[in-house]
Amino acid sequence: MSGLARQILPSLPKEVRLPEYNLETTTRGIVHLGPGAFHRAHQAVYTDLAMSAYGGNWKIDGVSLRSKELRDQLETQDNLYSLMVLDDAPYVQIVGAFNQIFVLGEQRQQVMEAMTDPNTHIISLTVTEKGYCLNTKGELDWQNTDIKHDLAAPDEPVSAIGLLVAALNIRFKHENAQVTIISCDNVSGNGDKLAKAVLTFAAELSPRLAQWIEEHICFPNTMVDSITPATNDELRLKTQQEIGVEDAWPIQRESFSQWVIENKFSGPRPAWDKVGVTFTDDVHKYEKAKLRVLNGTHSTLAYLGSLCALETVYSAISLEPIEQFIKKLLGQEIVPSIGQSDSMDLEQYAEDIIHRYHNEHIRHLLAQIAWDGSQKLPFRILNPIRDNMQNQRSFELLCVPVAAWCLFVGKRYLAQQELVDPLANTLLELAEKHAEDPLQLADAILDLTIIFDDLATNEEFRRIVKRHVSTLSTINQQNLTETLSRLEG
Numbered sequence: 001m002s003g004l005a006r007q008i009l010p011s012l013p014k015e016v017r018l019p020e021y022n023l024e025t026t027t028r029g030i031v032h033l034g035p036g037a038f039h040r041a042h043q044a045v046y047t048d049l050a051m052s053a054y055g056g057n058w059k060i061d062g063v064s065l066r067s068k069e070l071r072d073q074l075e076t077q078d079n080l081y082s083l084m085v086l087d088d089a090p091y092v093q094i095v096g097a098f099n100q101i102f103v104l105g106e107q108r109q110q111v112m113e114a115m116t117d118p119n120t121h122i123i124s125l126t127v128t129e130k131g132y133c134l135n136t137k138g139e140l141d142w143q144n145t146d147i148k149h150d151l152a153a154p155d156e157p158v159s160a161i162g163l164l165v166a167a168l169n170i171r172f173k174h175e176n177a178q179v180t181i182i183s184c185d186n187v188s189g190n191g192d193k194l195a196k197a198v199l200t201f202a203a204e205l206s207p208r209l210a211q212w213i214e215e216h217i218c219f220p221n222t223m224v225d226s227i228t229p230a231t232n233d234e235l236r237l238k239t240q241q242e243i244g245v246e247d248a249w250p251i252q253r254e255s256f257s258q259w260v261i262e263n264k265f266s267g268p269r270p271a272w273d274k275v276g277v278t279f280t281d282d283v284h285k286y287e288k289a290k291l292r293v294l295n296g297t298h299s300t301l302a303y304l305g306s307l308c309a310l311e312t313v314y315s316a317i318s319l320e321p322i323e324q325f326i327k328k329l330l331g332q333e334i335v336p337s338i339g340q341s342d343s344m345d346l347e348q349y350a351e352d353i354i355h356r357y358h359n360e361h362i363r364h365l366l367a368q369i370a371w372d373g374s375q376k377l378p379f380r381i382l383n384p385i386r387d388n389m390q391n392q393r394s395f396e397l398l399c400v401p402v403a404a405w406c407l408f409v410g411k412r413y414l415a416q417q418e419l420v421d422p423l424a425n426t427l428l429e430l431a432e433k434h435a436e437d438p439l440q441l442a443d444a445i446l447d448l449t450i451i452f453d454d455l456a457t458n459e460e461f462r463r464i465v466k467r468h469v470s471t472l473s474t475i476n477q478q479n480l481t482e483t484l485s486r487l488e489g
């Protein structure tokens with residue numbers, strides 16, 4: 001069977017949506033670091049739609065910081081891929097927005113050329129929380145191995161921060177400032193934190209470079225949202241049935257998609273505003289609501305669900321006691337932690353998100369969401385806990401995902417299953433030491449100030465988490481109702 005390629009697009013079934021711009025003559029205007037599934041399901045799709053409707057040379061050069069697989073697969077299909085939108089009215093869209101994909105370690109020179117080309121006006125990133133190399137204060141972590149490496153070899157950077165600074169240094173020398181750097185990760189204040197990390201690193205190399213960046217380059221904050229389960233063979237097969245040819249790396253997501261960008265740019269941009277992207281001066285309220293309501297409950301479902309041997313968000317939320325618990329968590333602690341919002345109906349927002357979890361067409365693995373707990377929990381759960389503490393509001397239920405995560409770490413160790421987390425070695429060492437005692441393991445994990453910062457020494461927080469650890473240590477699908485009701489103290 002033939003594979004996806006430009007020349008076969010006209011012969012695809014007529015229901016398949018196609019790019020409506022000239023794929024051959026359109027050139028690159030964006031470089032994206034970390035072209036994973038989320039980027040390909042979200043920002044690349046908005047860009048594709050903007051080019052179809054309004055033209056412009058906004059194709060994307062993706063830069064993979066490590067893996068070669070995506071480049072090698074997409075190369076064979078003219079960098080095209082299918083997006084399968086899964087809902088009651090599913091459809092397939094072929095995305096043509098990628099110009100090419102580079103692998104940093106092998107194509108460093110091309111990467112630099114693309115990032116410093118005067119026609120590149122956007123450099124965007126989805127490098128996950130850990131890719132920002134920040135400490136618990138949200139500042140650049142000089143102890144990070146990649147940052148240490150990049151400081152010693154600034155022309156051969158391996159981190160996104162080092163790479164951005166190297167590219168901006170060349171742009172500085174050519175007075176070429178028409179570029180906006182857009183973070184699209186689930187990090188609160190993502191643009192501000194990225195700007196600060198870049199400026200801190202640049203200042204270490206050259207104060208003049210840092211000053212130039214500060215004066216000329218914008219780093220807008222953003223909120224990004226669309227549920228995007230990882231690609232699997234089932235999706236490959238389904239895509240092939242829909243389009244009639246093979247696609248080595250299709251992407252799937254729900255139909256809901258939202259992108260809110262702070263309205264500050266240091267150069268031109270695609271007509272994103274005309275294809276559903278919201279531009280605003282206050283992203284903060286959107287981003288805070290999304291990180292807490294969606295990502296916070298996602299992580300809660302991931303750890304609670306994994307303890308009960310559930311596999312997907314859908315299967316977890318379909319169990320009445322779990323849904324009731326999530327609703328209580330939202331209503332009593334998460335929504336109040338966000339504070340007043342004049343322009344957002346937060347109760348409705350929370351209800352809509354629960355509705356999205358009930359999408360039976362999406363098999364979103366809890367194991368995928370459970371990755372990188374040490375990086376995700378601070379933004380999703382620990383910050384709301386701090387806010388509630390400060391305002392004398394309850395934070396009992398917010399301690400449940402923390403307790404469930406501690407038990408999850410122990411469970412992964414005992415089952416000899418991989419723990420995907422940049423702190424995996426540290427966590428697994430603790431799990432080995434306290435293999436027989438979940439309370440001692442929780443105590444040892446809570447001591448990790450690189451995750452818990454001030455909360456590590458907060459007695460009340462520790463006491464509640466440990467109480468939940470005891471309660472949850474025997475949770476299973478049969479005793480859910482009784483166990484979850486005991487969590488409320």
Ligand code: CS2
Nearest residue numbers: 224225226227295298368369
């Ligand atoms: C999820 C997110 O994997 C995770 O941690 O919570 O990827 C989530 O699906 C997206 O942020 C939805 O926009």
